[in-house]
Amino acid sequence: MDKKLNLKMLQDLTLANGISGFEEEAVEEAKKYLSDTLITDRDSMQNLYIKRTKNDTSLPTVMLDAHIDEVGFITQSIKPNGLIRIIPIGGFVAHNLPAHRVKIRNAENKYITGIITSTPVHYKGQDKELSLENMFVDIGASTDKEVKEHFKIDIAMPVILEGVFEYDEDFDIIKSKAFDCRAGCASVIEIMNSLENENLKVNLIGTLTSQEEVGTRGAIVATNAVKPDIAIVMEGTPADDTFAEPYQMQTKLRKGPMLRHMDPRMIANPRFQRFALDIAKKYDILCQDAVRTGGGTNGGAIHTSNSGVPTIVIGVPVRYPHTHHGIITYQDYENMVKLATAIIKELDRDIIKSF
Template sequence: MKSLIQRLVETTGPSGYENQVRDLVRKEIENDAAEIRVDAMGNLIARKGSPQPGGRRIMLSAHMDEIGIIATHVDANGFVRFTTVGGVRPNTCLGSRVRFLSGVQGLINGEKLDSNDKVHSFEQLFIDVGAASRADCPVKIGDVAAFDRPFLDLGNRLVAKAMDDRISVAVLIEVIHQLKSSPNDVYFVFSTQEEVGLRGATTAAYGVDPEIGFAVDVTLSGDTPKGIKMETSLGKGPAVKVRDSSLLADPRVVRWMIGTAEEEHIPYQIEILEAGGTDARAIQLTRMGVPSGCVSIPTRYIHSPSEMVDFRDVENAVRLIVALLSKPVNLE
């Protein structure tokens, strides 16, 4: 599974340009899914399971897209100005390398600041692709790039850009592989454009019209020096989301997840996130409303070019989700 993770995180797929990730996912699951389709927003939707009496139509969503940048201007000397796609912060840009969809690579640096204590604004940053003039520059306005950083295997801990949310994409792929049978009608949605506002999941959920839904996504962890105050830590199991800024998870879904984890003796944590949002919000508000929740992978340094997860949490997330889908669901 580590090799799958590596291939996924090293693929370039900023929001709106998920096709390389989509192709990779499709190849991985095409022999294990009953049906695969791509909708108007580019979501890859795979169905699995043999609905039995008492089985439910369940939608799972893990987003394929990652944060990135988009070129806005190439100046006379060949420097590329850019703006963000999703929640990129200027302080993680300086010195970063980026890779455009075309394969062109470059580095980000910035204008001279009045003081070293200051942080660049995006208007003060630029990408240097080694060009000497506008004519010489292989990048044009509207070209999209993602951060460029190789996968790092530290044993239990794995580091990469785009762990958010390829790690969950890997989890869903692994679930598809391991889920031998399900009494439920399960739709695995590999969604697009989550980082710019849950756009893919919104329309995918409308199309799937699920009875229960949950997202699989990363969440913050509270276990770094002088970091945020949060109960989740790396290595203590996948997190069952209770709330984030955009969602109050349906308590029935939370009970279902916790109950299943306890029955199966799978370690888990409770996630109370004071920020963020996931595809679960989009699912919850679809049509007449859908009971929704989220299984989260605790992750350090989210939206930096080096995001860290614990591989044991990943494996336990797969176990938990397989267990959730293997039995008829009775939300109460």
Template sequence: MTNTNTVELKSGTLLSDSATVKARIKEWLRDLTGIVGVSGSEQEVVRYMKEKLLPYADEVKVDNNGNIIAIKNGTAPGPKLMISSHSDEVGFCVKNILPNGFIMFDKIGGVSDQLLLGRKVWVTTKKLPGLIGIKAGHMQTAEESKRVKTPRECYIDMGASSRKEVEDMGVKIGDPIVFQSDFMEMDNKDLIATKAVDNRIHCAILIELFKQLQGVDFAGTLYGVVTVQEEVGLRGAMMVGNAIQPDYAIVLDTIPAGDTPDIDTEISLPVYLGKGPACPIADGVGGTMVFNYIHPKVREMIEEQAAKASVNLQAITLIGDGYTTDAASLGSVNTGIPVGVLSTPRRYSHSPIELVHLHDALGVLKIVTGIVIDNGNKDLSFI
């Protein structure tokens, strides 16, 4: 099948109006990173994404676990293409409220213990203010001043003096907690630092993708998916993959940038901020069966569309480094889904200061837009 729309034409449109597109992505990212959406408590993110996708999709569904499926039908028969992001962020939850009003908490997802002491937090989706306490510096021993505390040794202060006072604020066991973080633009306004860039940047890109496709012909059916509970086991992707059974999928996620002084970049992590999207060819968590290797035809699609759109693509493998995405789950659901990954680099992962470059995010958008427009033009057979 030959599609009369070309990725060159669409990419040209994006390039000529990149400032406007980046401005929209930035505002959606500002909204999304301001929401509390820890794994298992993604309701507010789901509400936001459903509202924003509805004007541009033919149908938007939310399953019983919170996974969003936005459907856009093409103008000709063709494959079912799934493009996904995840809605959840790492954080904490209320473990117990002590009689004196202090809160004990558990971690949800991969948060470093080094980030805990002396941080401002938001408690519950209402973003009630709290503080992770730290022993007064004047009272610390030399050993205490150097030791990293575990979550079991930490507590949250909400300025209350009793359990009842905290409960009267509306706080319950299991409620989500996140680091309080502002939306900081660097001197270069394309550089944004805040919490939950992983993976709200691609939630914003999904909205923009559906907006870009208004009035554009393509074959097949596009499923724009926002999964839950990625940070705690890639759980939502398995649910949705089995439900949709797409012909192939592109997972959008962030990836650590290795271009900081504390990483041997070229040896360990040759991914740079501002040098375009990354394409993890292979990734997996060391010592586990969680592994993904990009499907060869999906890799060809990504590389071809990057070349057409003049987007620099950073190829990378990350095997045994604790990095994986929903692709590792999708690759083995049902009879196995041909899957690839496109990643926006970001520094300082799983922290309240994740740093992202909108130039890289725009590159992801251009590539996936081209893939949708050319849907059905490539044989998906393995050999």
């Protein structure tokens, strides 16, 4: 693993613009880091398929997936005073958003910076109840005409959270936006590059899928195309070590990737899950397992596709996902890559049949 290159890849991927339905720029950024010998294809949903030249289609197919879209907003209307109403694409908590910077891609494909509106402390008592249905962006205009004619902004334009990438080498922490799921995308890229020339006992296909944050739509299309026998979903998963009771913490920073037994949309195949946990133990890879009462991943769509696909989810713990600023550790990212790589190398036809 080339740490310097991986950090640059994480920086470029997390800062890339690519909310659900508008993933093109993020896909192009991802392609820059793929080996020239890998075979890539892109469909109309902006799903990116990655295949090895050494793949053997007679072998069982493993789908290694991560979603490339991020949460954001879309412009919905413009008030006469120049404020731009936005509606969410993906899940947000309203009180995390006011006074934060966003970028709106205008009709000329340029990015215009704006601020999500908030009421100054001097006018408290005059503000309306905060809700996602009452969010506006201020780009400095004073009329709707200025917004449309000068800034070239109209309805249905993507709004991206503006993030900053930082790496603290002494503490091994990374701060940026969109770790959900660009950290997963980086891991898929790294694994596909590292296994390109390996003699595997499976047919390995990587997928960077679109529109997960609005209903796993890209994964539905991609799974129909790949028709996997088994799947590993790489994720940026919410850390719980800053708010949960110690006995309830299941996704802590510096404790390795999280293997998710279940969430509202999927129960992980228990035999595949046990195999993955045994691999972690065999190779002394730090990991943690969790049972989630909320959330969902592409695994929900993949495991019920075709005639059923044994699926597990491996996630790097992310503090404050779905906000402008998240935190992960490089150590957890590295262990996520190690674990998925070890699993893929151990898989064969008989093992997959046993799941």
